[in-house]
Amino acid sequence: MGSNFRVGVFVDAENVRYNGGYQMRYDVLRRFAAREGGILQRLNTYMAFDAERAREDIEYRKKAYAYQQMVRDFGWKITVKLVRRYTDENGNVTTKANADLDMAVDAMLQADRLDQVLLVTGDGDFLQVVEALQNKGCRVELIGFKNVSRQLQQEVDAFYSGFLIPDLLPISYEPRNEWGKPGSCVRGVCTKWFPEKGYGFLRILDQISPNLWITDPREAGSPYVSVFCHANELAEEVTEDLLMNRETVLELYVNESDQKDNGLVANNVRLAFSVNR
Incomplete structure (x- = not known):
């Protein structure tokens, strides 16, 4: 690819976290996105934050802020979605922090200045977004872990299992692991x-x-x-x-x-x- 090849990355962080990608490394993801020598025009990730829990749980607040800062240090823009709580008629409380709409809108608005889009999610709700991006002339790639929509895999131009990308998902019990080297x-x-x-x-x-x-x-x-x-x-x-x-x-x-x-x-x-x- 030429030096003017522009790449945008959009990460559905909550979907990744709950579907096998917990502890995904954003520095490695950035390296993967830039593997063809293009310009990383947009690096966007969408994360949930539980403000109510943070007020009561100091440890949670510290870890959440530290993690966000680490990701920012790698050059990513973080869009924080606050967790909302809903109580049904039986008194059951559910939580939700869906960033799908934000991510979809950003991808569409920024697509005119991108040549390639890398989506990191498994959510089939992005199927129409992929079609729209391709119609704008963007090549669309996908990284997912577990529970990746089959239709989404078939619609994108290339799908990569996040499990197979070297060091993207660390081996927790091998902290000094050198992927691919003998003994690794x-x-x-x-x-x-x-x-x-x-x-x-x-x-x-x-x-x-x-x-x-x-x-x-x-x-x-x-x-x-x-x-x-x-x-x-x-x-x-x-x-x-x-x-x-x-x-x-x-x-x-x-x-x-x-x-x-x-x-x-x-x-x-x-x-x-x-x-x-």
Whole structure:
């Protein structure tokens, strides 16, 4: 892409938080959005804040403000949506802090000065927004974690699982993790499996790159890496049916192969996410 290629990012933070993306790193998201060398024209995120709780819970208030400041330090504009409480006729209290409308309106108003829009959400309510943005000439990409609308995935120009983007969602029990390096913990998908032979191949995204479309690890310039996996390394919950489903996300450790130069093998392969669960 040229240096004048303008990118806008719009994050539905509450949807992400409640659907598998808790602790998503905004610095990595920014790096992903800029992977093709474009200008990051807009970096918008929409967060909920419970003012009533903040008045009573000092710890909540401190953490919320500290988190917002950290995100701002990475160059993001935060639109804060106050949590509202509603009481039904039976006295049940529900809370709501929906930022869908704000995010949709901002995306539409700012689209005339953007070439590409990256939406971070799984909410199918953005389907018409995607269509409108595309009609304005914008390329629309989507990042989601769990419960991502199938229609939304099919409507955008490209969908990326947030689980598979290196370091976007940290491995909580591996704080010093170096994604893709021997001994590191990563997430990937199964591309080939041979039940009769008891082994197959997994694929991981090794680095954030403009060449995400080169999905074959054998091709020059591909940011993907093939990892050999023996059936003995699979957790009991990782069934053959799940392996054959490309939407199944696996979590695993990678190590250097003793038998193949520069090859990687998978260890301790377990289920991270599947649409069937």
